[in-house]
Amino acid sequence: MSRHRVKNIGYDDEDYSDDGYDSPDPEEQEHLQRCTQDVLSQLRAGQPSVTASKEEVQEALWHYYNDVEKSVSYLRGKKEKEIKKQQTPAVSQKNKAQVPMYPAPISPPIAHFSAADFFRDSPWLNIPSHRKADILVQPLYPRMGLLGGAPEAGGKVSKLAALAAARKQKEGNKVSSPPEASQAEQSEKPSTEQKVSLRDRLAASKSAKPAEGLGGLRRLAKPVPATPPAQKPVSPEPVKAAPDVASEPVEQIEEATSAKIEPKIEPKLPAAEIRASPSMFASAIVGNQSGPTRAEPSHIPSQNVDLLQIYGQDHTEPFDFAGPSPDDVVLNAQNTAKGFKSKTPASKTGGDKKGQADLAGGINNLSVEEKVAVKSKNLDVLAEYNKSTRKKSANFVVIGHVDAGKSTLMGRLLADQGAIDQRTLDKYRKEAEKIGKGSFALAWVLDQGSEERARGVTIDIATNQFETDTTAFTIVDAPGHRDFVPNMIAGASQADFAVLVIDSSVGKFESGLKGQTKEHALLVRSMGVQKIVVAVNKMDTVQWDKSRFEEIQQQISSFLTTAGFQEKNISFVPCSGVLGDNISRRSEDPHASWYAGQTLIEELETSEPSTHALDKPLRMTIGDVFRGGVQNPISISGRLDAGSLQVGDQILTMPSGETALIRSLEVDGQTSDWAVAGQNVVLNLANIDPAHLRSGDVVCRSSSPIPTITSFTTKVLAFEHLMPMLVDVHRGRLHVPGRISKLVATLDKASGAPIKKRPKIVAPGTVARVVVEMDTAVPLEAPTRIVLRTGGSTVAAGLLE
Numbered sequence: 067m068s069r070h071r072v073k074n075i076g077y078d079d080e081d082y083s084d085d086g087y088d089s090p091d092p093e094e095q096e097h098l099q100r101c102t103q104d105v106l107s108q109l110r111a112g113q114p115s116v117t118a119s120k121e122e123v124q125e126a127l128w129h130y131y132n133d134v135e136k137s138v139s140y141l142r143g144k145k146e147k148e149i150k151k152q153q154t155p156a157v158s159q160k161n162k163a164q165v166p167m168y169p170a171p172i173s174p175p176i177a178h179f180s181a182a183d184f185f186r187d188s189p190w191l192n193i194p195s196h197r198k199a200d201i202l203v204q205p206l207y208p209r210m211g212l213l214g215g216a217p218e219a220g221g222k223v224s225k226l227a228a229l230a231a232a233r234k235q236k237e238g239n240k241v242s243s244p245p246e247a248s249q250a251e252q253s254e255k256p257s258t259e260q261k262v263s264l265r266d267r268l269a270a271s272k273s274a275k276p277a278e279g280l281g282g283l284r285r286l287a288k289p290v291p292a293t294p295p296a297q298k299p300v301s302p303e304p305v306k307a308a309p310d311v312a313s314e315p316v317e318q319i320e321e322a323t324s325a326k327i328e329p330k331i332e333p334k335l336p337a338a339e340i341r342a343s344p345s346m347f348a349s350a351i352v353g354n355q356s357g358p359t360r361a362e363p364s365h366i367p368s369q370n371v372d373l374l375q376i377y378g379q380d381h382t383e384p385f386d387f388a389g390p391s392p393d394d395v396v397l398n399a400q401n402t403a404k405g406f407k408s409k410t411p412a413s414k415t416g417g418d419k420k421g422q423a424d425l426a427g428g429i430n431n432l433s434v435e436e437k438v439a440v441k442s443k444n445l446d447v448l449a450e451y452n453k454s455t456r457k458k459s460a461n462f463v464v465i466g467h468v469d470a471g472k473s474t475l476m477g478r479l480l481a482d483q484g485a486i487d488q489r490t491l492d493k494y495r496k497e498a499e500k501i502g503k504g505s506f507a508l509a510w511v512l513d514q515g516s517e518e519r520a521r522g523v524t525i526d527i528a529t530n531q532f533e534t535d536t537t538a539f540t541i542v543d544a545p546g547h548r549d550f551v552p553n554m555i556a557g558a559s560q561a562d563f564a565v566l567v568i569d570s571s572v573g574k575f576e577s578g579l580k581g582q583t584k585e586h587a588l589l590v591r592s593m594g595v596q597k598i599v600v601a602v603n604k605m606d607t608v609q610w611d612k613s614r615f616e617e618i619q620q621q622i623s624s625f626l627t628t629a630g631f632q633e634k635n636i637s638f639v640p641c642s643g644v645l646g647d648n649i650s651r652r653s654e655d656p657h658a659s660w661y662a663g664q665t666l667i668e669e670l671e672t673s674e675p676s677t678h679a680l681d682k683p684l685r686m687t688i689g690d691v692f693r694g695g696v697q698n699p700i701s702i703s704g705r706l707d708a709g710s711l712q713v714g715d716q717i718l719t720m721p722s723g724e725t726a727l728i729r730s731l732e733v734d735g736q737t738s739d740w741a742v743a744g745q746n747v748v749l750n751l752a753n754i755d756p757a758h759l760r761s762g763d764v765v766c767r768s769s770s771p772i773p774t775i776t777s778f779t780t781k782v783l784a785f786e787h788l789m790p791m792l793v794d795v796h797r798g799r800l801h802v803p804g805r806i807s808k809l810v811a812t813l814d815k816a817s818g819a820p821i822k823k824r825p826k827i828v829a830p831g832t833v834a835r836v837v838v839e840m841d842t843a844v845p846l847e848a849p850t851r852i853v854l855r856t857g858g859s860t861v862a863a864g865l866l867e
């Protein structure tokens with residue numbers, strides 16, 4: 067910003083009067099004379115025809131603060147313009163005023179490029195005129211106010227604009243009859259004609275760029291004197307134009323201002339007239355349609371350009387909604403071609419209600435997707451299973467208190483068994499170290515979710531497979547945190563046996579006993595798990611202290627037997643997940659030499675999977691629903707609880723009651739033609755909308771569907787006091803809100819005989835028969851194991867009767 071220019075914010079008339087300026091001193095006078103000579107000689111030297119009067123030169127010098135170069139270029143430009151104007155006939159003011167603002171009547175600066183000519187030989191442009199589209203372009207109305215706010219007429223003009231308008235008017239009056247202006251001044255000031263011309267140019271540029279930038283607005287917001295007073299002496303701080311317009315001739319700024327604030331002198335045009343000319347692209351694509359109301363813009367030769375024709379409102383034919391839509395016409399034609407009788411006549415229905423009903427019926431009958439047909443091999447699945455050499459498959463759930471080391475232990479197991487390669491393991495280690503959780507690298511093999519990794523806890527159940535020589539194992543890693551017990555229940559419902567991980571380090575074992583260790587063990591037993599392997603983990607933290615191991619063994623064993631596990635089904639392994647000791651190999655630590663039992667993997671291999679009801683009706687609880695690729699758009703995964711299935715089978719999903727076709731399936735990650743109870747499967751489905759599939763739903767067959775019920779009687783073991791109360795009913799992945807509506811009786815634990823009928827309350831540790839009602843119908847049947855929870859804790863678990 068020039069230090070000479072001071073932005074005036076008062077905008078008083080005195081600011082523009084001459085009175086405030088001091089007379090130039092002799093030194094300044096002399097400097098002015100020198101500059102004047104310089105400018106004159108430079109003007110003559112450049113172009114002899116371009117001459118300017120001394121007054122003009124001094125005027126320019128005043129404006130440009132005696133900058134000779136700027137003054138020369140300004141004057142040269144100005145003179146050249148004047149010469150040009152003299153050569154072209156002047157437009158009378160009257161005619162000029164009638165020139166519409168939109169479209170701008172600017173002669174093209176360069177030869178017009180005819181896009182239509184360019185594309186003329188393109189066949190798609192040779193469209194018969196009756197097929198061409200009518201496109202109505204919304205007119206761009208001029209915005210007259212500051213910030214684009216004030217409308218063309220009658221609108222509110224901002225205070226600043228009104229003030230500028232008043233001042234402009236005043237200045238304009240001065241210009242038209244200057245009492246004391248010299249002839250030179252007169253010639254210097256732009257005529258009204260020039261003003262109109264410039265205003266038109268401004269309007270034209272505005273039409274081309276309707277949304278003016280902030281710069282433009284700022285410029286308009288700053289008042290400037292109407293004309294620079296001629297012969298004005300050079301002043302050190304003239305209160306003049308705003309700094310950002312310093313290099314522009316003042317007259318242009320003035321006219322920009324006047325164009326903005328004097329909207330009334332713009333001719334009023336009908337809406338249809340105020341339209342932008344079509345873009346070249348539009349011209350080329352849409353083609354020309356000579357409209358009756360509008361001539362083609364003069365700068366585009368009509369004979370060789372297809373022009374977008376803009377019609378007025380009155381020429382736009384409204385779409386007749388009473389008649390069939392273009393889509394209807396096409397659909398009808400297609401149906402007729404296929405031999406179907408059209409329900410919607412191609413002729414106008416005239417809003418006929420019957421026609422509409424027919425159309426609705428037609429839409430209902432429309433099938434978006436074609437039905438997929440998959441041929442079944444009609445295999446005898448049980449015979450196939452019996453003769454197959456497939457390894458036995460076993461699921462085990464990993465349970466234990468939070469941070470007992472479950473994920474680390476399983477990560478180690480997977481790494482040792484080659485289910486995860488060293489490279490991936492190294493990657494996890496690096497990533498874990500980066501966020502300062504290096505010790506969790508092995509746990510990350512199972513904890514894949516970003517939140518799980520960030521929090522260092524397991525949230526959802528994770529399944530991983532690995533194989534030994536005899537068995538294909540699926541690990542179900544259940545979360546240890548109490549907030550995620552429902553997920554743990556879901557995990558336990560898929561398990562043949564359980565691995566209970568105990569943190570043997572001092573204090574941790576004790577706190578674990580009070581925490582989820584007992585609850586988890588009780589839950590898995592309630593879910594029907596009979597065999598349990600106890601991994602006494604983190605033995606490295608207690609230097610493989612044998613007495614510590616025996617202490618833990620004794621306490622856990624007595625608890626598990628009271629929870630319903632038989633002693634022969636309980637085994638203990640002292641181990642270290644982090645070091646891999648006694649997991650897949652024996653510990654080489656001399657302190658651990660006292661242990662001569664089996665490693666964890668050996669214990670797992672000797673655990674026989676529970677027997678499954680292969681010959682019972684098909685039942686599979688959906689674990690996950692996921693969208694696959696183009697080949698298999700919808701898939702579900704889960705464990706087959708009972709029965710068998712094969713590719714091409716029709717299945718029924720409950721409670722939706724929708725059927726689906728098995729187009730292909732995978733067993734333990736491998737493509738197969740069939741699957742039996744006890745196997746983990748992925749079914750790729752067809753002919754069903756994924757909206758009908760949810761985790762917790764049950765897959766069965768239409769011939770033997772699972773009933774959907776809203777209430778049931780169950781024999782439960784109470785973990786907390788039971789009374790008529792609200793509960794959540796959990797069965798695997800499924801959990802629904804419900805309530806204990808009736809306490810039928812308390813039962814003898816051994817015989818199951820009723821002890822007390824209609825008790826008011828059931829104490830913890832008591833077996834009781836209760837009636838549960840649910841808010842929604844759920845697919846459940848006896849003998850299903852269910853868990854009742856309330857307020858985030860498990861209150862009972864039992865068997866549906």
Ligand SMILES: Nc1nc2c(ncn2[C@@H]2O[C@H](COP(=O)(O)OP(=O)(O)OP(=O)(O)O)[C@@H](O)[C@H]2O)c(=O)[nH]1
Nearest residue numbers: 469470471472473474505523524546604642643644
């Ligand atoms: N010293 C030692 N630390 C271990 C051992 N096993 C696991 N840890 C550490 O214990 C912490 C918790 O391990 P995780 O495997 O995440 O525990 P978790 O039981 O899976 O935890 P949740 O999934 O949240 O229930 C980590 O820092 C492990 O490095 C072990 O054998 N020895």
